[in-house]
Amino acid sequence: MKILKIHGMITGKTITSDNVKLSEVTELYVSQGAGKIMAYEGLDHFYIGQPVLIENNKGLSAKARQSIYVARADNTIDAYASDWKDFCDWCSQQGQAYFPAAPETIVNYINDLADNAKANTVARRISALTENYDAAGLTDNPCRMPLVKDALRGIKRMKGTLQQGKMPILFDDLKEMLRHADGHALEQARNRAILLIGFYGAMRRSEIAALNVEDLRFSRLGLLITIRNAKTDKSGQGQIVAIPAVGDESVDAVRALRHWLQAAGITTGPVFRGFTKKRSVRKTHISDKSIALIVKKYAEAVGMNPKDYGAHSLRHGFATSAAQHKVEERQIMRQTRHKSQAVVRRYIDEADRLIDNPVFKITGEDT
DSSP states (O other): OEEEEEESOOOSOOOOTTTSOOSSOSOOOOOOGGGEEEEEESOTTOOTTOHHHHHTOTTSOHHHHHHHHTSSOHHHHHHHHHHHHHHHHHHHHHTOOOTTOOHHHHHHHHHHHTTTSOHHHHHHHHHHHHHHHHHHTOSSOGGGSHHHHHHHHHHHHHHOOOOOOOOOOOHHHHHHHHTTOOSSHHHHHHHHHHHHHHHHTTOOHHHHHTOBGGGEEEOSSEEEEEEOSOTTOTTOOOEEEEEEOOSOGGGOHHHHHHHHHHHHTOOSSBSSEEEOTTSOEEEEEOOHHHHHHHHHHHHHHTTOOGGGOOTHHHHHHHHHHHHHTTOOHHHHHHHHOOSOHHHHHHHHHHHHHHHSOHHHHHHTOOO
């Protein structure tokens, strides 16, 4: 599959060869999220958000069409397109039809996929296929057939669905990591701000990397951060994260961020940036992968296995540390912006296993 990304803005116009120069386009998907046009060339029967179907629906107003165009995030569409291509490639190799596909074809596909994929990956793949068949308007979606549902249920039972995520970086871990800063002065200032903001803000790595100065509001009490295009912000209205100033300067995220911005001379645009070979500050956003590498680097510096830690360890660590300190569930969810209570309760249970453990009663250390 050739994926062509074109940067720019469109204003509800139909995309044609007159305004987008693409040769031999067979399928075109357009997303207006974040001002980006994305064209999928050569991806057969990919209908999710297909502008032609939306444009030809005369029952929709122009405003209604616009809202449908931006209904899904670009990353979601990328994942759906990748999943659909994998299924199409498998069908081609097996000599099976993929549009529409027989339920038996899908069952055989996911069983082959399960040989090298986790149960959760298989379930996500089924979701992508289901969405695409629904978008195509199929009345008998093969993914919704009992045969497919039973097969997926069986794969989950055989493989299990427990996900081994990244280990949490707890507050005490964070304090130790901050004492092992290395690199030149500007790099240390940036990394310190990343670790503290990422932890206290319980932020995802994409959110940290995408921050702009315009998203920050400093006050005497601390800092308000506007998170744009967050994973759980389906309406795109933005989410506010509050990080208060604390008395201990060594772990104060507000001071650390102010120091980084002042030292780097950043007054507008991207907050966290990379460096040139001459150690000057770049003008563009740092990548989210770089955030993960920074966390791994500091984890290794304090003797932890970097393979077990990543950028999500900051978010995970905040939730677990808060649970260890008996912070109420609703307060944790307000900071982490989780929509699912089940996820937050998993963090709380994780903390309780080590705090309210019967071992302490047996050894007489229960106080």
